[in-house]
Amino acid sequence: MTSADAPPHPAHRPSADAAPAPATPGKVAIWLFLATEIMFFTGLLGSYIVFRAGSPPTSYSNLYAPAAQLDRLKDARGVVLGAVGPDADGVAGAIASATGKGEAEVARILAAAPHGVVNGLDEKGAGELTAALGKLGAKAEAASLRTSNWPRPYDPLTNPLSIDLTTVNTFILICSSATMVLAVSAIQQGRKGRCSLFLLATLVLGGTFLGVQVFEYHELLEGRSYPIGISPTGHFTPEVSLFASCFFTVTGFHGLHVAAGVVTLAIVFLGSLLGRFSAQDFGAVEYAGLYWHFVDVVWILLFTIVYLI
Amino acid sequence: MTEADASLPIVPATPAQAAAAADVESHAPYLKILFALFLLTVGEYLFARFLKDSPGPLIFGLVLLASAKAALVAWYFMHLKYERFWVFLVIGPALLMAFILTLLLFPDFVMLPDPLGEPVPATSGEAPRPAG
Amino acid sequence: MRYWSLIFALAAAFSVGAFAYAPFSPDWWLPNTVAEPGHVVSKAGREIDALFIIILWLTGGVFVATQAALVWAQFRYADRLDAEGKPARPARYFHGSQRLEVIWTIIPAGILVFLALYQMSTWADVKFRSAAPRTPVLAELTGRQFQWMVKYPGPDGKVGTADDLFTVNDLHLVKDETALIHLKSSDVIHSFFLPQMRIKQDAVPGMTIPVWFDCDRAGRYELACAELCGWGHYKMRGDVVVHETRAEFEAWQAAKLAEQGRSQVGEPEGETSEGDRQ
Amino acid sequence: MSDAHVHPRPRNPLTRYVFSTDHKVIAVQFLFSGLIFFAVGGLLAMIIRWQLAWPWRPVPILSKWLWSAPALGGQMPPEFYNKLFTMHATIMIFFVIIPILTGAFGNFLIPLMIGARDMAFPKLNMFSYWIMWPGFAFLLASFFVEGGPSEAGWTGYPPLSTDPHAAPGSLNGQTYWLLALLCAGISSLTGSINYITTVVMLRAPGMKMFRMPMTVWSLFITALLQAFALPVLTSALVMQLLDRTAGTNFFSPVGASVGNGPAVTGGGAPLLFQHLFWFYSHPAVYVMILPGMGIASDVISTFSRKPLFGYKPMVVALAAIAGLGFIVWGHHMFQSGMNPALGATFMVSTMMIALPSAIKVFNWIGTMWGGRIQYTSAMLNAMAFVSMFIIGGLSGIFMAATPVDIHIHDTYFIVGHIHYVLFGGSTFAIFAGVYYWFPKIFGRTMNEGLGKVHFLFTFIFMTGTFLFMHIVGWHGHMRRIPDPTVYEFLRAPGVVWMNQFMTICAFALGLAQVPFVLNFFYSLVAGPKAEANPWKANSLEWTTASPPPHYNFEDLPRVFHAPYEYSVPGGEEDYLPQTSPLPPNITLDPVMA
Missing domain, CATH: 1.20.120.80 (Cytochrome c oxidase, subunit III, four-helix bundle)
Structure with a gap:
């Protein structure tokens, strides 16, 4: 019934003498x-x-709390935790001591590996933490945590x-x-x-x-x-x-x-x-x-x- | 027609109907379209994978590919190819209004005015927007 | 039968009468100061009033003409029966007139296009950001349930610093100087409405909107909220005080700042509590 | 007859009168529920007016059982006032005017006027009525939930409506309000798909599109408007519902918090809701007036005993109003923080939409011109529709002009405008329609004397109630405030006087409906039996019995011309039903008729 000339379905055919x-x-x-x-x-x-x-950047960012001054944080650094390695407790301790984060939050960062993000650091702090974590056998690298407008694909x-x-x-x-x-x-x-x-x-x-x-x-x-x-x-x-x-x-x-x-x-x-x-x-x-x-x-x-x- | 002979193919009444019926009967176009859709999907995937860091071409290409896919489905699977003009009279205005609505939202949500502040020099360049 | 048309005529006459009387009573006309009911205090207000009056005349003319035609048709063409109980006059049989349709399409279209174009420049002057005065901002005005919080820049000329002056429901400006304010809202949508200056602009959370206006008479005016914002919407009222001279304004500001420093209050004082409602 | 829609008349009273698939029964159901809600909405309006005339004075009797606050000495709490006007508008728009015009008149008239046996989908039709009932239930239930019913206005702008800390009514009532509107929306959507399909598919032989009565045209175009605009409102309501219940962030800006509430993540924009809302709700205004225009056209032509002046231009004007109606929604948002350049664009399109409305008014007057006007109750109401619609239309130009709108936006000028359109327009059209088709719907005739008394007082007090709203409005009287005397400029004796005058007229307007109610119910049971064609009208519904039989027509009628051939020269009668061919000496103007 896809043809232009085909008659309509008989079951629904309107009265025979109706307008076309x-x-x-x-x-x-x-x-x-x-x-x-x-x-x-x-x-x-x-x-x-x-x-x-x-x-605008202000309308989307979860790296920081809603009211954070994003323009001031434009080039904040952080550490991306790639793998926890053998010494999970040590890693947790290092992160806690470097950032002052609570136990639950640190646990979440560890759980998120290979994309665990430690934020709230300056450039120096990030470098130190990366070195400390490397010593503990974890995979970590310092990264720029520039605020992102909107989640990008493959990121x-x-x-x-x-x-x-x-x-x-x-x-x-x-x-x-x-x-x-x-x-x-x-x-x-x-x-x-x-x-x-x-x-x-x-x-x-x-x-x-x-x-x-x-x-x-x-x-x-x-x-x-x-x-x-x-x-x-x-x-x-x-x-x-x-x-x-x-x-x-x-x-x-x-x-x-x-x-x-x-x-x-x-x-x-x-x-x-x-x-x-x-x-x-x-x-x-x-x-x-x-x-x-x-x-x-x-x-x-x-x-x-x-x-x- | 009774149930018994319903399974028999209909004898087309006119040449036009015959051509249309032949068109419908052969599965080749549908499978060809499916293959084209497969290629387009893979194309989209690769496009997104390799151009993920250049938003301009990414969006342009993906929108083009997606429109092609949507058009193929609508044109062949939804039989728009065989439909009469009235279907376009129904769908056309809807698409037009969808376009107008989205377009008229742009000035308010996309083309944002410059941030307010103390009288800014005309060339503010890449000045960061104030937060909050 | 035909006298039913009089009811329609009376209603139209009553409407025209009310609208014609309105300019002669300050209570019925566009709001102005009581002392000077004929004077509009702001430049934008005078332009808007002029446009308003043009439209009023225009629509008034169209109104009178169409109502007259309607009432005349009702009166003249009412069905009447002759002595034998048959219609005294047959109805005319016609389906319309192409010429008339064209005429009464083109003429109103011309008038309407003219009206639309004629409004543009005033609209641009009042609202387009490009028309905003290049002056320092007078104050940042934030609407919140249910008060107007005013933040003046203070001595350093910048809003958002430690020396800002805070007031509540109290906006001060100087006569004949265009005041530029930044309008914000901290919770729901409010609307900044100065009836005497014919200014209205919604305050939308998440947006900062520039508003500018002037006033050529010193005195006290009213600031209203025109957008429903909750139970206290009706009493979200503020004062707008227009100072005669800049010196007077600065003196007021200095006095206020001193007071603010003494009381050690950085934040606006005196939140309205639930018990305050009428 | 091969018509698939003929089915035997059900014998079971439950399927015959309650869960009926007969379009005529469904129309009556819509009419009755609409009229009941009309009374409820009207009473709410009375309380609103009382508060405005005499702020904070306790309302006799009602204040005791509507709001129990002995501490306030019987005063109305201000949030209760907000609830009143919110519910008044919601009920009147979504549960009275739209259901009566499209639900009742649309259902009853479309099949009868195009010569069909029923709607294209009778079961869907039944569904479109019964889905209203959850809506009624949600609306009424919202009065009894914690915080009371919605108080964010019928526009329900966020964040006032989305944040439970913003207003008591946003605690739970707003969710019920949203659900009620969604139900009403589904009803309208299914209804309009049904109407369009019926008009397109089921016209009687010879009933070309340009032979349909204006009422059918207007209902058809209304249905198109709803089908294309309503889904956008649905999406907006759904997003608001999710904002309220699932914590989404569509309409709250970054870090928004209201009152003592916690900050939300946010990131959305309150303006977006306004855009989506008005994308439907401006066309909704036309949904509420176009059917009225159709009804007025038919009634005026019939009782002028004269062809409709410019039938085709009238249809084109209807279509133009509908088409332009989609690109003018921004004129509700001139002061909303919308991009001012967009405002300028919307001003031009809004000005343009006044044009087809003006053409219609001229054509109605042209129809009466040279006619033989019969002053029946229906005709009087239709003429009042024209007269009042002129005011409603002209006052619209003030708002279309953006600079003038700066001053009158959100004032009583707007309230006056909308009531001139919705009361002066739609409601008079509803009355005209009820007087005109009552004999066809119920098979009995209404009392003309009572009808005229009803019209006279309604017309007078309607003017008294709504005219001065324009004047207090341009004086600066904000809408949605329970106590204008807070402001000095609204404390002026002239303003107070006008407020009290309007209130007294409003009460009188309410009382003026008593003759209508008496007339309606008396005629329903004891009115004189109606003949098939009491008004000597042309359209198809008058060719069948009053009330029409279950299948509407014994045999499907055959149509020869448009329904406006009154006073054809040489005819024996002054009307010529659509089923009778035109005399051979008459040729119709192809552009006009």
């Missing part, structure tokens, strides 16, 4: 729905884009997101889009078994995508400990920074859409198993497909904007 109808009601409605979804994601992604593009000190994992996940979602269109194409030719098979594949791929995202959320929220440049608490939660807020809101709402899509697909799949659809009547498969592709398109843009840029 451009399509079926279902199709008009699903495209309208997608238009509203475009506007909804514009609200979220547009906000992200302008925040991302326009945030483990500011960005907790795993691009490698998500690239794979992106491709999984794209594959699910392909299987979806194959399912629609199969039912258009009346090949019901093949349609069910492709629907099942889509369902599985969509579920995998969701699973990976849940895993990613788990890692971010509590699974791992991140350096202080990402979060002062060690975990990447929505309240730690504007980036975290945007990340969780945007990917969370996309995830909700995927979840809704998976539920819809499951229902369509059941209907397909029960033989509900045929070459003449496949509206539900097609509409579910359109929604699924839309979710895929949103992810393609979101992946680029949120993860890669």
